[in-house]
Amino acid sequence: MTKKSVYSLIAILIVLGIYGYEHFLKVEEKVEIVAEGEEVKQNTNEYFLPTSTTGQIVHHEGYSLSYSEPHEQAEWVAYELKKFHLSNTNFKRPYFEVDKAVKTGAADWRNYKNSGYDRGHLCPAGDRSYSKFVYEETFLTSNISPQDHAFNSGIWNTLEQKIRYWASKYDGVFVVTGGVLKGNMKTIGSERVAVPNQFYKVLIDNNSGKTKMIAFLMPHENSNKPLYEFVVSVDSIEKLTGIDFFPQLDDTLENTLEASSSYKDWSFN
DNA sequence: CTGCGTAAC
DNA sequence: GTTACGCAG
Numbered sequence: 001m002t003k004k005s006v007y008s009l010i011a012i013l014i015v016l017g018i019y020g021y022e023h024f025l026k027v028e029e030k031v032e033i034v035a036e037g038e039e040v041k042q043n044t045n046e047y048f049l050p051t052s053t054t055g056q057i058v059h060h061e062g063y064s065l066s067y068s069e070p071h072e073q074a075e076w077v078a079y080e081l082k083k084f085h086l087s088n089t090n091f092k093r094p095y096f097e098v099d100k101a102v103k104t105g106a107a108d109w110r111n112y113k114n115s116g117y118d119r120g121h122l123c124p125a126g127d128r129s130y131s132k133f134v135y136e137e138t139f140l141t142s143n144i145s146p147q148d149h150a151f152n153s154g155i156w157n158t159l160e161q162k163i164r165y166w167a168s169k170y171d172g173v174f175v176v177t178g179g180v181l182k183g184n185m186k187t188i189g190s191e192r193v194a195v196p197n198q199f200y201k202v203l204i205d206n207n208s209g210k211t212k213m214i215a216f217l218m219p220h221e222n223s224n225k226p227l228y229e230f231v232v233s234v235d236s237i238e239k240l241t242g243i244d245f246f247p248q249l250d251d252t253l254e255n256t257l258e259a260s261s262s263y264k265d266w267s268f269n
Numbered sequence: 270c271t272g273c274g275t276a277a278c
Numbered sequence: 279g280t281t282a283c284g285c286a287g
Contacts, residue, residue: 153271153287
């Protein structure tokens with residue numbers, strides 16, 4: 001077989017793949033869209049939602065969020081990352097859109113333009129690549145926060161990848177993430193989108209038998225330190241943000257797990 | 270993977 | 279406004 005015919009074969013396979021996607025998987029999207037506006041929630045997607053300090057919780061298919069209008073961004077974004085969500089699909093990045101589900105009006109993406117800051121995903125696009133619909137849904141302005149590029153593509157990206165590793169290893173984790181919207185913060189754009197000085201992620205694994213948690217608090221700057229140096233207790237993030245993370249848990253269990261800053265149950269290898 | 274900016278239509 | 283492409287950490 002010549003090199004040329006190999007390329008041709010690959011091209012044909014790709015075309016067939018796209019055809020199959022357009023004609024079969026899209027049916028699934030329509031079903032999801034219908035279900036979106038209703039109280040249809042599966043699995044634990046709602047069970048582990050934190051409290052909202054702003055009173056505005058918005059549910060999307062692939063994640064839920066609590067929007068803070070004064071800061072023009074979410075105070076938290078929460079979603080479950082299951083093993084089967086992980087895929088190697090490579091969807092084209094769409095443009096960001098204003099989230100119309102936010103009643104007070106989500107930030108316009110133009111606030112970020114030439115601001116010097118990334119439109120940093122809170123629910124990463126890489127965590128919602130199991131369908132085109134949920135992938136594109138992460139490109140809503142309610143799901144982003146201004147992030148320094150070196151931070152976003154550096155230590156923050158490393159943490160996101162570690163979470164995918166854990167999701168695979170433990171068959172799923174529930175993730176809550178956001179910027180700490182407190183204190184003096186810079187703002188960008190005409191809508192004055194706040195630039196958090198710290199970002200956090202709180203994880204709970206309720207799939208491996210024994211419930212376990214881990215929390216990370218990172219200064220908004222890149223770092224070469226190992227990830228475990230950013231581990232803190234869930235309690236400390238609750239104190240910083242005013243958010244109650246897992247009120248659905250049995251109180252005794254919640255108190256014990258949230259007080260701990262141990263990471264012995266989480267593999268960093 | 271995480272993103273940006275520029276050019277052309 | 280939308281699309282395509284190259285580039286960087």
